[in-house]
Amino acid sequence: MKSVVAVVCCFMVTLSFAVGSYGQEPAKPAAFYKGKNIDFILNEAPGGDADLLGRLLGPYVKEHTGATPIFVNRRSAGGVEGYVYLSKAAPDGLAMGIGTTLPMLLNKITGAPGAIYEPDKFGYVCSFLRVRNVFIVAAKGPYKTIADLKKAKKLVLGGTSPQGNLALATMSSIKLLDLDAKVITGTKGPGPLLQDILSGEIAGTCLPMQLAMRGIRDGNYRALFTLANERFSAIPDVPSLKEAYDMAGDEEKKELLAMWDQSLVMSQAIITPPGLAKEKLDFLREIYAKLKSSPQFRKDMDKLFAFHVEDADILAGPEAEKLVKDAMTKAGKMKSIFLQFIKEYRL
């Protein structure tokens, strides 16, 4: 009898809590985050730019939200694992990703195995460091100008994976300049590629600017052109491919270059799972917008990337989202072009 009474009492207490909480409004975002843990999914191995940026952001996130960031590297399959994880994560605001948008796009566009996420469905909080590719060669090597590259026969250029940004940007350069060249893939990252250029094993490669900058500043590498329509302010002496090479009349090449200039732009984006409540997304966007005007954060970021990141290259969430959506509208066309490049230019 006593046990029956105990069970009924417990039930009544539980029921009253349930009824009581039913009518409550969900906590405001600011209150929601206090004391909670946020999973920061880093789509790279420790030490990569997105990884380091994420760890830089940690203290600011804690300061402005009251939540503790927990960093989790989900880097398998070139970061695809992380994007898939985020696409399936609960949209409760407690999981965020920091990843490089260009590999995210290219993996999806080229149909990388397992890339079941939809880039245009993620929530975009903001994006740091919008950069394009620059073609580099060894500073003391035989290729001083684009003309030298064009004159050369059977050039060997470098790339990481065949469907990756570096290889595809380099293959696009071959197409745009009509070089007698092939791309050898398989190198495990930009570091070994840079070493291969120094040792003369490969003639050059395309790299995102922040990876090339350190070597260019050291005097080891020379940038021949930017894979863009305009010059970069950090390397004002390096011409853009548009001004360095006349593509008059060749609409196909102009379109390809425009793709690299406008759509296939590298940025380090903070993304949330699809379906996150607008209120929470806006709250997070406000937090990160404050970072743009934080002198300490800007100083740390400049140290990390080895050059001053302009205001224009820090994008608000809606702008980052638009960039990705625009790129996805051209996905079909890009896929056929890139698969053709891989067939034609891979050594």
Next chain:
Amino acid sequence: MIDAFLQGTATVFQPMVFLSILVGVVLGVSVGVTAIGGMVACALFLPFVYQLPPELALSFLVALTSVVFTGGSITSVLLGVPGTAPNAATVIDGFPMAQKGEAGRALGAAIGSSMFGGMASVFLAMAMIPVLKPIVLSFRAPEMFMVILLGLSFLAIMAAGSPVKGMISGFLGVLLALIGFQGVSGVYRFTFGSFFLSDGLDLNGVVLGIFALTEMFDMIVKGKKTIAMEVRKVGFKGVFQGVKDIWIHKWLWFRCCVIGYVVGIVPAIGGNAAMFVAYGHAKQTSRTPEKFGTGCVEGVIGPESANNASSAGDLLTTMAFGIPGSAVMALLMGGFLLVGVTPGPVMIKDSLPLVFTLLVGIAVANWIAGIICLLIAPQLMKVSFIRIDYLFVIISAVVFIGAFISKLSLLDLVVAIVFGVLGYGMKRFGYSREALILGLVLGELFEFYLTRSLKIFGPTFFMTPTSLVLLVFIILVFAYPWLKNVFSRRSLKGAQ
């Protein structure tokens, strides 16, 4: 350069810098003991230190990552659990020594070799600063292929007892290395559609399973009550005997330091290969190679000198080129960038005192770690007498945490168990686990550099001067036993 060296050394002994090295040492040794690994530790502590002045932050990080192997050698010897993947070779002879009641001697040899190896490599690094760049840049795909082939030629040494079984083990290791994404073709091999295997098998899980779990299974099957039944030398006597053994085998120690250092400066290969190549070399040059695997002190001295010696070379290449040679260095380089120091030729040119601070810091860190570990070693030896049931719990937990923590994936626990079972089978039926691991470490690079060499340089890729020199070394590795016989017969004849 001498001024920079003196300035850099003076910085190391400033109170705050010395304190940061000391804290790094204590944490590094602890991390090594807990089987977490240098990379994870560096990632965990990086956010706490990057706001500090460069000499404090970098000294801490460099000290932390360079003494992890010293801590790892403790668990390798006492429990058969490699604290880090590069400590795996120490288990092969270190743990049997503990089982024979020679834990103190094994600890003394392991810690001492680590300590002196780490210190010696700093002098090698400093001597090589002026010539580092041309040496490293001369290593292109053909030379890298020959270096890896040289490493793989030690499979023959490891397989000495049963060549067919040894080669099966080695080839199996190479085959396992091919699991995952192949960058050359863009094909995922043997991944069964899973992300987990797309980057290949994680070496941590494999090594923890094939050594730690295997030894645990072995002890339980044999019904042992404790790791050791008696102690052959108690207290500091045993530990000191191990340190003395390094002096007795000083040339072996020196050669293995050089092996470790050289492998460290060659990008991409790293400490994992250095330890097994050094182990193979130690076995090859020993007067009693048949005793390797049963508790031979040379089998401890070799790999332990090599893995600590590889840190200075790895760091110097990273600082000189701005290109990290290993995953740990990639993270460390991130630390450099965050504190506002850009590794590369400019660092060598303009911040040479800082370079020396870090190199001397490695030497000091190894020295401090060695002293601390040697002092506590006699107490640590008592682990050999803890009831095996307690150790089963401890080792299982440490193996699973160590396997989980590098990729935060529960499937790594499955990997550890699978390789624990495989390792037990291999040990039971006479297959060489060390040959499998050597194949696993070098296999993917072997295929990569062979393909690359053929594509870029054609079938005569091995005709470069450096490649031909390395080819001679490879021939020497195979010919060594015959040469040894010839010379010993000649010296016997001469004596008669």
Next chain:
Amino acid sequence: MKIKPGSVFLIFILLLMIYTATEALSFGHYEAMLAPLLLSMAILGLGAIELVRELRSKNKRAQPIEDEDLPPMVVARVAGGSEMRRFGTALSWIGGFALGIYSMGFFISTLLFALTYLRVRGLGWLSSTGFAAGFTVLLYVIFEIGLRSHLYRGLVFGG
């Protein structure tokens, strides 16, 4: 002809190599299939040689496993059957621990694993509980508080 356990192990490896070679042929690119194919063929060849050698060698009586450095009476004399049983038992405990980690997380499963294993092995309640609790607390202090590595909490406790 009785097949020795070593031969069973080798046959397992050979079957795995047959699968590997078959799978390698499906890779499409020659660069992807060449190395796995050659290696699996090499292991098959070597394995076949070793298997023939093993099957031909005289079937020795199962020897007790002895460690020459230990007093013989201390080491349990085991023959093939009980060796497999001990191995199976140890493997079951390890497997159970891993399953426990999956469902309950590292800390709870370590506590339960330590407690149950030590009790089954004959230790008293006090020492089993004390060790289990102490070891779990130590792990918590090192990993959660010290290293902030946030180990997996398990399905049940929201991992």
